[in-house]
Amino acid sequence: WVCIIVSNVRRDGEPPLIKGWIPYIGKALEFGKDAHKFLEEYKKKHGDIFTVLIAGKYMTFIMNPLMYPNIIKRGKQLDFHEFSNQVAPRTFGYPPVFSSKFPGMPDQIKRSFHLLQGDNLTPLSKSMMGNLLLVFKQDHLDKSKVMFEATFLTLYGKPASKRRHSSMETLREDFIEFDKKFPLLIARIPIWLLGRTKAIREKLINYFLPQRVSCWSNTSQFITRRVELFEQYNSLRDMDKAGTHHFAILWASVGNTIPATFWAMYHLVSHPEALEAVRQEIHSLLKLWGMDDFSDRDINLSREQLDQLLYLESAVNESLRHSSSSMNIRVAQEDFSLPLEAEQSVAVRKGDIITLYPRSMHMDPEIYDQPEMYRYDRFVQDGRQKTDFYKDGQRLKYYCMPFGSGATMCPGRYFAINEIKQFLFLLLLHFDLQLVEGQPKVTLDTSRAGLGILLPAKDVRFRYRLRAA
Numbered sequence: 001w002v003c004i005i006v007s008n009v010r011r012d013g014e015p016p017l018i019k020g021w022i023p024y025i026g027k028a029l030e031f032g033k034d035a036h037k038f039l040e041e042y043k044k045k046h047g048d049i050f051t052v053l054i055a056g057k058y059m060t061f062i063m064n065p066l067m068y069p070n071i072i073k074r075g076k077q078l079d080f081h082e083f084s085n086q087v088a089p090r091t092f093g094y095p096p097v098f099s100s101k102f103p104g105m106p107d108q109i110k111r112s113f114h115l116l117q118g119d120n121l122t123p124l125s126k127s128m129m130g131n132l133l134l135v136f137k138q139d140h141l142d143k144s145k146v147m148f149e150a151t152f153l154t155l156y157g158k159p160a161s162k163r164r165h166s167s168m169e170t171l172r173e174d175f176i177e178f179d180k181k182f183p184l185l186i187a188r189i190p191i192w193l194l195g196r197t198k199a200i201r202e203k204l205i206n207y208f209l210p211q212r213v214s215c216w217s218n219t220s221q222f223i224t225r226r227v228e229l230f231e232q233y234n235s236l237r238d239m240d241k242a243g244t245h246h247f248a249i250l251w252a253s254v255g256n257t258i259p260a261t262f263w264a265m266y267h268l269v270s271h272p273e274a275l276e277a278v279r280q281e282i283h284s285l286l287k288l289w290g291m292d293d294f295s296d297r298d299i300n301l302s303r304e305q306l307d308q309l310l311y312l313e314s315a316v317n318e319s320l321r322h323s324s325s326s327m328n329i330r331v332a333q334e335d336f337s338l339p340l341e342a343e344q345s346v347a348v349r350k351g352d353i354i355t356l357y358p359r360s361m362h363m364d365p366e367i368y369d370q371p372e373m374y375r376y377d378r379f380v381q382d383g384r385q386k387t388d389f390y391k392d393g394q395r396l397k398y399y400c401m402p403f404g405s406g407a408t409m410c411p412g413r414y415f416a417i418n419e420i421k422q423f424l425f426l427l428l429l430h431f432d433l434q435l436v437e438g439q440p441k442v443t444l445d446t447s448r449a450g451l452g453i454l455l456p457a458k459d460v461r462f463r464y465r466l467r468a469a
């Protein structure tokens with residue numbers, strides 16, 4: 001690879017440009033192979049700020065987390081929705097919501113997000129626990145199935161006359177097939193080039209047509225509100241409604257949560273001291289709450305009780321730190337000079353893409369001692385959640401960012417953490433779990449870098465048995 005730095009076409013104050021030698025593609029292939037490694041190498045060469053040509057887009061990476069607050073607070077000049085408004089509709093197959101055809105829709109969508117948070121989290125968490133218990137009891141353990149179905153039931157509800165949907169397995173298989181092609185769709189590969197993907201996407205969307213969804217009961221307030229919201233727009237076809245909010249929300253709600261749950265479980269099982277400590281925490285708190293008789297296997301925890309499981313939460317956050325590769329993308333709305341740190345600023349042109357790649361921060365040995373190591377208690381200090389992490393002697397405002405940042409930060413983050421904790425709580429309480437011997441250490445599949453929680457590079461086999469009550 002020959003790297004060409006074309007500094008003469010840069011304006012004053014603009015960061016170094018790395019274009020590679022393949023027109024348009026630029027550095028896309030190297031970046032796609034292992035984004036973290038790629039960015040670390042260029043950081044060594046060019047410092048904290050540089051621009052890379054990736055598949056026709058000039059992306060400026062800000063590598064120093066002390067500079068993050070300056071990007072994150074500039075929601076107006078550096079907009080997220082311009083990017084998502086192009087990418088999400090193409091990927092999930094619906095018309096862009098930021099359009100004069102749908103006046104007021106983006107604001108209404110945004111307002112619906114509060115139904116995933118605050119007091120609204122209480123009924124959601126209660127329903128999730130009930131659904132986890134239902135699926136766990138009948139199917140025992142398959143982390144992907146359990147989380148997929150329990151999340152689905154919690155958000156979308158159950159069929160009119162049964163407790164579970166009969167077609168869940170097919171839906172899950174189709175979802176996995178679609179998800180495999182997700183990185184290619186995001187990379188703007190036309191769907192007609194991707195074999196059966198278009199047909200599978202249509203099948204998934206059809207699952208959510210309004211006439212089906214309206215027959216389900218126990219639907220969350222979040223989904224109910226969004227159904228009402230989309231009903232206001234006559235120009236939306238039924239397929240668009242199904243694609244826009246149901247299928248896209250299904251992806252948002254399980255696409256990351258399932259791999260995140262996998263990693264949380266994998267790390268605990270492969271670190272016996274962590275597993276023991278977290279199990280110990282669960283048992284002592286249950287005792288404290290007078291809930292240590294769980295012979296009926298139906299223990300339900302309130303949201304407040306879940307919040308007290310400090311080591312469990314730290315273990316979840318530690319596995320998110322390890323496996324998250326979400327990229328934060330913002331598009332400059334005007335030419336301006338972006339102040340970064342101390343006296344430093346960088347010239348930004350309208351249309352430039354400013355990118356944060358928090359994985360570099362999560363793996364920075366100055367912030368996290370031995371960042372490759374899994375330490376279940378990394379986020380606990382003196383019996384409380386640890387929130388002080390430092391770089392260059394300065395306390396970081398942002399230190400763990402699996403859920404994005406700023407105004408567009410994942411609205412489902414509290415629900416996600418809660419449901420992973422609930423899953424692990426039930427798992428540790430009711431099952432003994434081991435890795436099947438002889439398997440090599442599992443690594444991250446880095447090919448999805450930038451798109452959320454990374455998947456394991458290969459399947460992992462667990463052995464389990466029900467614990468005596």
Ligand code: HEM
Nearest residue numbers: 252253256257260326402403404405408409410411412416
């Ligand atoms: C957006 C991560 C679970 C709903 C996002 C973003 C990230 C993310 C990185 C983009 C934020 C940005 O760029 O600033 C995750 C992770 C999850 C998770 C790592 C699990 C471990 C969930 C769940 C739900 C959800 C359970 C819903 C129930 C959404 C929605 C958006 C979003 C609706 C779009 C927000 C917008 O357009 O402003 N998520 N998420 N997510 N997430 Fe999550």
